[in-house]
Amino acid sequence: MSEDPPKVVLTIAGFDPSSGAGITADLKTIAAHHLYGIACITALTVQSTQGVSRVQPVDPTLVWETLETLIADVPPAAVKIGMLGSGEIAETVADFLKSFRLPNVVLDPVLRSSSGTELLDGTGWEVLQRRLFASADVITPNLEEAGFLAGVPVRDLPSMREAAGILVRGGAKSVVITGGHLDDATDLLAESEPNGGVACRTFVGEKIATMNTHGTGCAFSASLACNLAQGLPLTEAVQASKSYVKGALENSYAIGKGVNPVNHLFRS
Numbered sequence: 001m002s003e004d005p006p007k008v009v010l011t012i013a014g015f016d017p018s019s020g021a022g023i024t025a026d027l028k029t030i031a032a033h034h035l036y037g038i039a040c041i042t043a044l045t046v047q048s049t050q051g052v053s054r055v056q057p058v059d060p061t062l063v064w065e066t067l068e069t070l071i072a073d074v075p076p077a078a079v080k081i082g083m084l085g086s087g088e089i090a091e092t093v094a095d096f097l098k099s100f101r102l103p104n105v106v107l108d109p110v111l112r113s114s115s116g117t118e119l120l121d122g123t124g125w126e127v128l129q130r131r132l133f134a135s136a137d138v139i140t141p142n143l144e145e146a147g148f149l150a151g152v153p154v155r156d157l158p159s160m161r162e163a164a165g166i167l168v169r170g171g172a173k174s175v176v177i178t179g180g181h182l183d184d185a186t187d188l189l190a191e192s193e194p195n196g197g198v199a200c201r202t203f204v205g206e207k208i209a210t211m212n213t214h215g216t217g218c219a220f221s222a223s224l225a226c227n228l229a230q231g232l233p234l235t236e237a238v239q240a241s242k243s244y245v246k247g248a249l250e251n252s253y254a255i256g257k258g259v260n261p262v263n264h265l266f267r268s
């Protein structure tokens with residue numbers, strides 16, 4: 001019996017062979033939301049749960065051709081952008097968004113792995129801020145990324161508000177700063193208002209007692225793309241994605257010797 005096809009979510013991200021973060025993790029997250037995932041790889045990494053030892057961005061023309069070929073065939077209902085790897089790839093993705101104007105673009109500004117390896121070069125940072133922030137509907141930095149991008153230390157709710165204001169005034173339409181590292185795991189949503197103001201809302205969470213946290217940022221941003229694809233308003237989508245990540249943390253297991261992944265498929 002034929003059913004209506006599911007909505008399609010496109011992920012543009014790096015490859016983490018341990019599948020805790022990056023493209024394969026995103027495809028699991030998208031499947032867990034009962035949507036259809038399509039993907040474009042920006043960079044290969046060599047890594048395990050014990051850390052990243054090499055980053056190899058792919059040829060930017062491969063990224064462009066992959067995206068153009070996919071889009072000519074399948075219209076995505078949302079796009080998640082994660083690790084970009086290099087300034088050239090960031091420019092290519094910015095050109096792609098400008099040419100095709102896709103709905104529900106979620107940009108996770110991935111700068112470094114949790115073990116500290118650089119996942120985007122200096123030119124890439126500049127492209128993120130100059131071109132990609134304004135092309136995305138929502139950006140999802142964690143505390144550290146928000147601090148780097150806004151140029152202020154971010155470690156509590158007042159500094160999250162300050163950083164979010166700087167990012168919105170710098171061109172982002174809306175920002176979710178994910179506060180998983182805070183004691184009450186509070187996230188902050190900031191949206192630009194037509195009068196030039198910034199409206200903020202907080203989502204208080206609960207710290208989950210687990211060390212299996214690899215991929216939380218990727219899981220949150222991919223889930224947000226899925227929830228927006230399903231038509232949820234941004235506030236409800238943020239709340240639903242926060243609950244999804246909580247479940248993925250609560251149901252995680254140790255597959256390796258390092259920082260283990262969240263369980264993306266816990267509710268499938």
Ligand code: PXL
Pocket residue numbers: 013014015016021022023045047052082083110112113114119215217218
């Ligand atoms: O968690 C950030 C991240 C995103 N994407 C890829 C990664 C990592 C962290 O290691 O490898 C591909």
